[in-house]
Amino acid sequence: MKNFEIIHEDNKARIGILKTQYGQIETPIFLAVATRGVGKHYTSMDLIAIDHNSIISNALILNFRPGSQLIEEMGGLHKFMNFNGCIFTDCGGFQASRHFFQGKDNTGLNFLNPYNNQKFKITPKSIMNIQLEIGSDVAMMLDDMAPYGASYDQAKEAMELTHKWGKLSLDFHNKLKIEKNSNQMLFGIVQGNFYEDLRKESAKYISSLNFDGIAIGGVAIGEPKEEMYMAVNSAIVHLPREKPKYIMGLGTPLDILNMIEKGVDVFDSVYPTKVARHNTLFTKDGLIYLNRGKHKNDNNPIEKDCDCIACLNYSRAYINHLSKIEETSALRLKSLHNIRFIKRMIEDAKIAIKEKRFKEFKEEFTKRFEKK
Amino acid sequence: MKNFEIIHEDNKARIGILKTQYGQIETPIFLAVATRGVGKHYTSMDLIAIDHNSIISNALILNFRPGSQLIEEMGGLHKFMNFNGCIFTDCGGFQASRHFFQGKDNTGLNFLNPYNNQKFKITPKSIMNIQLEIGSDVAMMLDDMAPYGASYDQAKEAMELTHKWGKLSLDFHNKLKIEKNSNQMLFGIVQGNFYEDLRKESAKYISSLNFDGIAIGGVAIGEPKEEMYMAVNSAIVHLPREKPKYIMGLGTPLDILNMIEKGVDVFDSVYPTKVARHNTLFTKDGLIYLNRGKHKNDNNPIEKDCDCIACLNYSRAYINHLSKIEETSALRLKSLHNIRFIKRMIEDAKIAIKEKRFKEFKEEFTKRFEKK
Numbered sequence: 248m249k250n251f252e253i254i255h256e257d258n259k260a261r262i263g264i265l266k267t268q269y270g271q272i273e274t275p276i277f278l279a280v281a282t283r284g285v286g287k288h289y290t291s292m293d294l295i296a297i298d299h300n301s302i303i304s305n306a307l308i309l310n311f312r313p314g315s316q317l318i319e320e321m322g323g324l325h326k327f328m329n330f331n332g333c334i335f336t337d338c339g340g341f342q343a344s345r346h347f348f349q350g351k352d353n354t355g356l357n358f359l360n361p362y363n364n365q366k367f368k369i370t371p372k373s374i375m376n377i378q379l380e381i382g383s384d385v386a387m388m389l390d391d392m393a394p395y396g397a398s399y400d401q402a403k404e405a406m407e408l409t410h411k412w413g414k415l416s417l418d419f420h421n422k423l424k425i426e427k428n429s430n431q432m433l434f435g436i437v438q439g440n441f442y443e444d445l446r447k448e449s450a451k452y453i454s455s456l457n458f459d460g461i462a463i464g465g466v467a468i469g470e471p472k473e474e475m476y477m478a479v480n481s482a483i484v485h486l487p488r489e490k491p492k493y494i495m496g497l498g499t500p501l502d503i504l505n506m507i508e509k510g511v512d513v514f515d516s517v518y519p520t521k522v523a524r525h526n527t528l529f530t531k532d533g534l535i536y537l538n539r540g541k542h543k544n545d546n547n548p549i550e551k552d553c554d555c556i557a558c559l560n561y562s563r564a565y566i567n568h569l570s571k572i573e574e575t576s577a578l579r580l581k582s583l584h585n586i587r588f589i590k591r592m593i594e595d596a597k598i599a600i601k602e603k604r605f606k607e608f609k610e611e612f613t614k615r616f617e618k619k
Numbered sequence: 620m621k622n623f624e625i626i627h628e629d630n631k632a633r634i635g636i637l638k639t640q641y642g643q644i645e646t647p648i649f650l651a652v653a654t655r656g657v658g659k660h661y662t663s664m665d666l667i668a669i670d671h672n673s674i675i676s677n678a679l680i681l682n683f684r685p686g687s688q689l690i691e692e693m694g695g696l697h698k699f700m701n702f703n704g705c706i707f708t709d710c711g712g713f714q715a716s717r718h719f720f721q722g723k724d725n726t727g728l729n730f731l732n733p734y735n736n737q738k739f740k741i742t743p744k745s746i747m748n749i750q751l752e753i754g755s756d757v758a759m760m761l762d763d764m765a766p767y768g769a770s771y772d773q774a775k776e777a778m779e780l781t782h783k784w785g786k787l788s789l790d791f792h793n794k795l796k797i798e799k800n801s802n803q804m805l806f807g808i809v810q811g812n813f814y815e816d817l818r819k820e821s822a823k824y825i826s827s828l829n830f831d832g833i834a835i836g837g838v839a840i841g842e843p844k845e846e847m848y849m850a851v852n853s854a855i856v857h858l859p860r861e862k863p864k865y866i867m868g869l870g871t872p873l874d875i876l877n878m879i880e881k882g883v884d885v886f887d888s889v890y891p892t893k894v895a896r897h898n899t900l901f902t903k904d905g906l907i908y909l910n911r912g913k914h915k916n917d918n919n920p921i922e923k924d925c926d927c928i929a930c931l932n933y934s935r936a937y938i939n940h941l942s943k944i945e946e947t948s949a950l951r952l953k954s955l956h957n958i959r960f961i962k963r964m965i966e967d968a969k970i971a972i973k974e975k976r977f978k979e980f981k982e983e984f985t986k987r988f989e990k991k
Contacts, residue, residue: 283944284937290948292932313915313940321918321936329932543685546693560664560701564693565656568685572655575947576662 250432250459251491251512255597257605259510262597265333265460265491267384268430269325272333274491275507275596277589278303278515283312284328287520288578289586291330297555297587300332303515306378306386307339307369311360315380323382335434335515336383338374341392341464341495351391353408371415379420379427387462388416390436395469402440409438410452417456432459434493437482440465441474446481460491460513467496467516476505483509500529500592500616504609507596519585524578526570529588533616535563537581542567555587556580622804622831623863623884627969629977631882634969637705637832637863639756640802641697644705646863647879647968649961650675650887655684656700659892660950661958663702669927669959672704675887678750678758679711679741683732687752695754707806707887708755710746713764713836713867723763725780743787751792751799759834760788762808767841774812781810782824789828804831806865809854812837813846818853832863832885839868839888848877855881872901872964872988876981879968891957896950898942901960905988907935909953914939927959928952 255262263274279286279294281302286294294302304324309315321327324334339356342348349357355370369377371389378386389412393405413435420433435458439445453461463482466475479494486492493513494506503514519529526538530550535542537549548558549566557566557580569577592612599608627634635646651658651666653674658666666674676696681687693699696706711728714720721729727742741749743761750758761784765777785807792805807830811817825833835854838847851866858864865885866878875886891901898910902922907914909921920930921938929938929952941949964984971980 283946285941285944285946285948288947290932290952292928312944313936317916317936320916321934327934327937327940329937544689544692556664560662562693562699564685564689565699565701568699569657572657572684574655574657575660575950576657578947579951580662 251489253489255601257600257603258508260507260596260600260605261510261512262600263491263512265385265512267333267432269331269333269384272301273597274512275503275593276301276333276513277503277586277593278333278335278513279586280515280517280520281328281330282308284309284318284324287582288524288575289582291328291332293556293579293583294330294332294586297583297590299586299590301335302330302332303335303337304381304383305339305342306336306374306381306383307342307358309336309381310377311367312362315377319380319382325382333385334383335385335513336378336381336387337495338378338387338389339369351408353411355389356391371412372419375416375420375423375433379423379429379431382429383431385432385434385460386420387434388413388420388436388458390438390464392438392465392468393440395441397440399442399445402438402442402445405440406438406445406449409436410449413453413456413458417458434458434460434462434491436462436464436495437486438465439478439482441470441478443477443481446478447485450482450485454485454487454490458490460493461486462493462495462513464495466494467498479506479509483511500589501613503589503593504596504612507593507600508605508609519589520582523581523585526581528581529585531612531615533618537563537567538570549581549584550588553584553587553591555584557584623861625861627973629972629975630880632879632968632972632977633882633884634972635863635884637757637884639705639804641703641705641756644673645969646884647875647965648673648705648885649875649958649965650707650885651958652887652889652892653700653702654680656681656690656696659954660896660947661954663700663704665928665951665955666702666704666958669955669962671958671962673707674702674704675707675709676753676755677711677714678708678746678753678755679714679730681708681753682749683739684734687749691752691754697754705757706755707757707885708750708753708759709867710750710759710761711741723780725783727761728763743784744791747788747792747795747805751795751801751803754801755803757804757806757832758792759806760785760792760808760830762810762836764810764837764840765812767813769812771814771817774810774814774817777812778810778817778821781808782821785825785828785830789830806830806832806834806863808834808836808867809858810837811850811854813842813850815849815853818850819857822854822857826857826859826862830862832865833858834865834867834885836867838866839870851878851881855883872961873985875961875965876968876984879965879972880977880981891961892954895953895957898953900953901957903984903987905990909935909939910942921953921956922960925956925959925963927956929956 391408435453439449545563807825811821917935
């Protein structure tokens with residue numbers, strides 16, 4: 248059985264069907280972030296209420312708390328968090344930039360569990376086991392991500408370790424999947440930092456392995472936009488058309504549209520919810536800043552034609568009030584609006600792809616979004 | 620038109636219909652607390668989702684922020700917070716125990732607006748105006764509450780000021796209601812601290828005025844249970860059967876049942892949500908403490924037959940996880956469970972009243988609740 252089928256194409260933009268153990272999901276998709284098995288201020292039921300069916304959680308963080316074995320005992324992450332949608336898990340490579348990272352060697356990454364201060368090492372093999380215990384639909388290989396500003400040698404070393412770990416992750420995942428009778432997919436990750444030739448080399452190598460999909464990692468880590476686009480462009484042209492493509496950590500509404508145009512199928516980012524918590528809300532007419540005085544007595548919803556729980560029920564004035572008094576419901580409502588905005592934008596993009604007018608759609612959307 | 624009709628009685632316990640400008644609501648009711656025009660961690664839509672149709676907000680606090688005039692401009696509090704249920708507003712007398720209270724004189728209470736540090740005085744008249752601007756269904760008169768431990772003279776003085784303010788509130792409210800073409804009800808408040816004769820005197824005086832309902836205030840302010848019951852018992856026997864009775868600030872599940880038995884119709888309390896936030900959850904088999912280790916891998920809902928959003932969707936293990944990682948969704952889910960528990964308990968009490976077996980119901984409920 249093929250895990251991914253492309254059903255519509257408009258130049259490089261496409262609509263696909265990702266066949267996961269949970270069911271089928273139409274791409275492009277945006278994975279709402281649920282790092283710790285829950286969104287920040289929103290629940291799985293909140294996502295279902297806005298018709299959002301795909302999330303990304305983090306295997307390393309979940310293993311710190313509540314523990315992957317506990318999640319397995321509770322029936323897996325879908326059941327534990329009551330989310331009958333598509334769950335990706337990231338593996339922890341990205342967490343190497345976090346304060347609880349304790350260094351790496353050729354065999355894996357060392358962390359300090361922030362909940363009990365005990366040392367905890369993840370290896371390409373151990374994190375496969377953890378992800379299978381968690382029972383996500385799509386697991387990620389362990390990668391080694393060089394930071395923004397890394398030297399060529401540092402970037403090359405991280406890429407080579409990523410490649411080595413990719414092969415180990417894949418072999419072990421194939422073995423474990425049979426043992427556990429699981430249909431979990433495994434995606435590879437392209438690294439190479441912001442060096443064109445390394446991105447190309449990494450894209451080719453990762454594509455040569457039998458992953459179910461391919462992610463571009465190590466972007467959106469603080470670099471200027473043009474470097475991000477250079478890194479992605481250098482890699483993406485070397486990835487096979489027929490595999491699902493995932494750009495990790497993007498992004499803004501316009502980043503997502505630009506990447507859909509290049510054939511990307513999967514996105515995740517904290518950006519929509521992070522800015523929402525700070526009162527920056529998405530509308531088709533651009534960003535609005537809900538903490539401005541002019542919204543204090545604005546009886547309109549955040550966005551007039553939006554069908555999210557915030558827009559269907561509350562005015563800008565009311566959400567402004569909730570924000571001013573620092574009620575957590577404000578964080579929840581604003582986050583859900585921005586997530587819903589991205590989903591609706593992608594749904595519109597899919598219609599445009601079907602009608603072979605994605606380029607025009609993107610241009611119109613961008614023009615209107617940037618007008619304000 | 621009568622504002623309140625008793626439709627079932629079982630000794631003193633009764634079911635009534637309170638006819639507010641929003642519509643009809645069957646009593647006994649528990650008012651979920653929405654002091655600032657929103658619950659703590661939950662929204663009006665969350666209450667609607669658990670079929671909860673009555674809240675209490677606070678006119679003084681709402682006037683500090685966002686301002687009663689703004690709320691009026693936005694169409695009143697029902698529309699502002701999108702709650703098509705019954706809204707009571709308290710007037711601020713209770714806030715005299717708070718840090719922003721600046722003392723009183725015979726004409727009113729002085730506060731410092733915590734949001735802008737400006738002096739703000741409320742009088743029996745001004746708070747009527749504020750409550751009409753807010754547009755609640757039931758307004759409360761301005762009262763003067765003596766603290767727990769007050770001397771007889773201090774308690775008497777506060778009671779006498781309460782009586783004076785009650786008369787002023789009522790006269791002004793009647794006048795304003797006509798001007799504003801409003802059907803807002805106004806409830807009187809019995810004070811008298813923990814002195815039997817003062818409670819009796821206050822109950823008789825407040826009953827002699829033409830309020831739409833009568834509240835017993837100044838209880839649940841730190842006194843031992845027996846003093847609370849003494850104060851209530853001293854007052855309640857002097858209140859007219861035909862008016863709706865409201866005990867402010869109660870309480871625990873068993874307090875509520877005990878008061879329903881005495882003929883109380885309306886309750887409000889932060890207790891259910893406050894303890895919920897600290898992991899104490901109500902079940903028919905008593906309190907459970909969700910932060911205990913034994914719930915870490917407990918796949919059961921908080922309460923098996925409960926139909927709240929937490930119990931229908933999540934396990935104790937999952938909510939325990941959300942609490943441990945300090946996610947606000949945990950506070951929301953736990954609060955909604957305890958609110959729903961009180962509502963379901965009251966619904967069961969109403970069935971028992973209809974079937975003339977309230978006493979047995981209360982005894983059985985209490986026995987099971989206290990067993991653990």
